[in-house]
Structures are given as structure tokens and as C-alpha cells.
Amino acid sequence: MLWSFMDAVPLVGMLVLWLNAFSTANTIGGYSQTSIMTYYILGYLYSQVTGCHFDEGMNEEIRKGGVVFWLVKPISLKRFLFVQEMAWRTMTMLLTALPVGVLTVIIAPQLLPVPSLFHLVLLPVFLVIAYTLEVMYSYMVVAMAFVFEQARSLEHLKWMLSWLLSGSMIPPEFMPSWLRGVIQWLPFQFRFYVPVRLTTGEIGGVAILWQGMLAMVWLVILWVFVRWLWQRNLRSFTAVGS
Amino acid sequence: MGRYVRLYRLFVKYSLMRAMMYKEDFLIWSAVMVGWFILTIIFYQVLFANVSEVAGWTKAELLILQGYYFVFDFILWGVLWPNMKQLPIKINKGELDYDLIRPISAQFMLSFRELDLDNANEVILGVATIIYGLRLGQIHPGVVETLLAIMTVVAAIVFIYAFYFISICIAFWFDRIENLHYFFPSFRHLWKQPQSFYSGWLRWILTIIVPITLVTTLPTEWLLMRLPWKETIFLIVFSLVALWFSRWFFKVALRRYSSASS
Numbered sequence: 070m071l072w073s074f075m076d077a078v079p080l081v082g083m084l085v086l087w088l089n090a091f092s093t094a095n096t097i098g099g100y101s102q103t104s105i106m107t108y109y110i111l112g113y114l115y116s117q118v119t120g121c122h123f124d125e126g127m128n129e130e131i132r133k134g135g136v137v138f139w140l141v142k143p144i145s146l147k148r149f150l151f152v153q154e155m156a157w158r159t160m161t162m163l164l165t166a167l168p169v170g171v172l173t174v175i176i177a178p179q180l181l182p183v184p185s186l187f188h189l190v191l192l193p194v195f196l197v198i199a200y201t202l203e204v205m206y207s208y209m210v211v212a213m214a215f216v217f218e219q220a221r222s223l224e225h226l227k228w229m230l231s232w233l234l235s236g237s238m239i240p241p242e243f244m245p246s247w248l249r250g251v252i253q254w255l256p257f258q259f260r261f262y263v264p265v266r267l268t269t270g271e272i273g274g275v276a277i278l279w280q281g282m283l284a285m286v287w288l289v290i291l292w293v294f295v296r297w298l299w300q301r302n303l304r305s306f307t308a309v310g311s
Numbered sequence: 312m313g314r315y316v317r318l319y320r321l322f323v324k325y326s327l328m329r330a331m332m333y334k335e336d337f338l339i340w341s342a343v344m345v346g347w348f349i350l351t352i353i354f355y356q357v358l359f360a361n362v363s364e365v366a367g368w369t370k371a372e373l374l375i376l377q378g379y380y381f382v383f384d385f386i387l388w389g390v391l392w393p394n395m396k397q398l399p400i401k402i403n404k405g406e407l408d409y410d411l412i413r414p415i416s417a418q419f420m421l422s423f424r425e426l427d428l429d430n431a432n433e434v435i436l437g438v439a440t441i442i443y444g445l446r447l448g449q450i451h452p453g454v455v456e457t458l459l460a461i462m463t464v465v466a467a468i469v470f471i472y473a474f475y476f477i478s479i480c481i482a483f484w485f486d487r488i489e490n491l492h493y494f495f496p497s498f499r500h501l502w503k504q505p506q507s508f509y510s511g512w513l514r515w516i517l518t519i520i521v522p523i524t525l526v527t528t529l530p531t532e533w534l535l536m537r538l539p540w541k542e543t544i545f546l547i548v549f550s551l552v553a554l555w556f557s558r559w560f561f562k563v564a565l566r567r568y569s570s571a572s573s
Contacts, residue, residue: 071490075497082500089366089508090358097361222339229346238350243357 073165080113098243105240106180108265110173112237115264117166118158118196121203123150124210128221131214134308147299150211151204158200184268191277192267198284199259205291206231208299215302236262256287318415319423326426340429348436351377368505371448374440375534379464379527380503381437385430386468387496391475393425396492399482405570418561422476445534452534459543460533466547467526471495473553474521476561483564502526518542522549 084106091102100108127150130136139146173181184192206227214220232238234257241249241262252258263280266272272280330337355377359370368376398421401407410420445452452460475495482491501517506524509517517524525546532539 071488071494075490075493078497079500082503085504085508085513086365089368089504090362092366093364094362219336219339222343225343225346229343229350233350233353238354239357243361245357 083109111265111268112261114166117161119199119203119260121154121207123154124207124224127211128214137308182269188267195264202256205295208295212298212302215306231257235260259284326428330428341432344430344433371444374444376527376531378437378440379530381433385433389427389430393427394422395479398479399491402482408570456533456536460530463529463543466550469550469554473557476557480560480564483567498523
């Protein structure tokens, strides 16, 4: 519950900033006050469902050698982390995303659009893809912790990239065109920007197919890379006295 | 008092030595902090490329406020967090005795023994942002305004410390709250915006009940020469009362503590 509360505070700060930004303008960067509120609230809800945090604890476990306890178990550590995080996400969905969503519907129903059936069916698929991509980034950070003592800095690098390139800092429409061009080829947008646009119905037909294909290509690339990196770095790992 | 100053100087020296022992670590974390700083600046650049002002605040004025945000971020993560994260663990494991039996204030030892200087560059980045904001807005505060801005920074630090410590002391009542030390820092997102951005009951709560929004707003307003006398006096009085309350609360909370044969 404490995490749920803490996660909602940045959203409040962001909404307050944008509400004030719109006090002197009707539209900014093509967004109205309502659409920008919708953007951040939906993005927040989806981030709660797709976010992945196991790298934070695992880096410390690896540094102190406590990971050996997990490595000798008759289950793959990667698989265990995937499932454990999924349980966390389910809890977060129930304790955070759902109450915030219900509260928004009660207080300001105009902020949460009802997607079409077509988009509603596709949304869970994209959320699962987004979650799996997030897990891949975290796997990379954990894999680096096997050989690099300060992998915590990589956690921050992951969050920094995600904040800037997923659209959670600011919608890509506000960014310079060259950065928008970069973002549309990268996988970070699937965490925030793509699910939001899917819900609001602003992505349709061919664009959805294109986004789906791009996401799958990134999944394959990252899966192959993570597999190689994990095995290579695990071989270099040594622990004393655990 | 002199004893505490000497002791704190030793804490700083020891923390600096430790930071320098792991130079790579220090450099990487410094780079990470610069990264977050750049992202914040990018955010405001992008925002103000689309709007000329936000609720009466210009880009220069908001940058000054962000500068203070970076300074307080170091106080939070570099000075207080390394100590606050340990207190619930010590309470849970019954290891508080080592701090309680020392011939010095236990609250002082528990609150200030460790410093994480890896993100100390936030202070430099923060001050640089304030100076840049002042130049951009062609704002020239006088000596008195600058001194009063510094005074409100000190009052805000006292407020942050007192509330952070009080929130951590809740651990005495619960067996295990792993993320308690993240609770108060999460409110920093609220002092990232000026007080005037909030309205209605939220503004009332964040100004009178827990004056979180005054933390960055007041020093900024002094530099902008808006002379927020009443709010400054309120923050100073509030911070001193909160500090006193934190000491009282700690003593009350200690009665809940029992050692684990250490």
C-alpha cells in the first residue's frame, strides 16, 4: 500500500504542472488539457502494470554473494524472477492501478476514454509485450551485476532512458523531430506511449500492425542478447563464503 | 555544541575518504546525477518551447526553483537517506543498542553518521542552475534577499530532516516496513512545483498542515524579490516546532524498543 501511495505522488506533481501550463493556453503541442491529463493518467496506470523492479534487489544480492542461494535451486533464476515480478505486478494492478482507475472514473470520467472493442482486445497483448520488454531490460542490468560491481548505476540508466524515450517524461509530440524519429524505432515507447495511444484509439489499422511487428522484433533481439549476456557473465561470477 | 560540530566534521571526512576509496563508483554515480539533471533541463526546454509561461512563472523563474530542487535532493539522498534507511533495519534486528549507549545524542548519531557523497555534484549543478536562471531572467537580488533565501534554505532543511525522521520513527510500532525510508522522499515531487501551482484543499494541506510546497518556493521567491515575509516566518517557526517534536517523538518511540541480546 505504501508503494502504491508513493508511486502516485509523481503523477500528482505532473498533473499539477500541466494543469497550470494550460491555464493560459487551450492547446499545447496538439494536446488539450483533458487529453494531456488522460495521457498521464493512462500512462501511469499502464506503467504500474508493466514496470519491472527486480533488478533493484538482485544487484545487491549478487554484490553480497547472496545470489548463490538462488542459483543452486532447481529452477532457472531468470524464470523465477519473471514469475515473481508478475505476481508483484498483479498485486500492483489490484492495489494501485485499479483504485486509481476507479477513482478517476468517479471524479472525472471524461479523463478515461472507453476504447473500441478492437483496441480493447489488443491492449492486453501490447501490455504483455511491454512487460516482457521491461523484464528484458532488467535481465540485462542483473546480468551486468555478475561482472560489474556498480550495476546500480545501470538501473538508473535504465530508468533515465525509459523516462525520456517511453514518453513518460513528456509526450513525444512535444519533442524535436529528430528525437521523435529516434523514439519511434526504439522499444521504450511500448511501456507508456503506445498503450496510451491504443486506448485513445489514435493508433489503428496498419499502424497497429507495424507497432506489433516492431515490438516482436525487439523482443527477439533482446531475448537473444540477454541469453548470451546472462550465460557469459554468469560464468565470470564468483562468490565467497555463501 | 562544539563536540557535535567536531564529530560531524569527522563523519564528513570519513564519508569523503570512503567515497574516494571507490573512485569508479564515485565517478559513475556523479555521471548518473548529471544524467538526471540533463533530463530535467530537457523537460523544461521542451515545455517552454511550447508555452511562454506557466501560471505566471517564466522559464527563468522555474529554473531557479529547479536549482533549489537539486540542492534539496542532495540533502535528502546524500545526507539523510543513508542514515534513515538503516534505522528501520536496526530497530527490526534489535541492533540499536550500539547507538543508544554512546555518550552522545542517539538521535544525532542515527541521523547523521553516514553521508553518501556520490551525488554531491547535485549541489554544484543546483547552484549553477540558480545562477543560470537569474542571468536568463536578468534578475538581480540584493544582499539582504540572498541572505534571506539562504536562511529559508536552512529552515527548509530543518523541516525536511524533522519530518523524515518522524516518518522513520513509525518503524518502532511495526515489525517490518521495508520501504518506509522511501516514504518521505516521495514527497519531493510535490516541491518540484511552486506553491501557487496548487489550489483548493491540496494547497491548504501542502502549505499549512505539512508545508512541503514552501521548501523550494520560498528561497526562489526571495531571489525573485517577492518578499514572502509571512510565509518565511511561518516556515521557520514550523521547522523549529517540527524539530522539537521529532526529539519528543523519538523518545516516546524508544519506549517501544527492545534489544535482541546484543
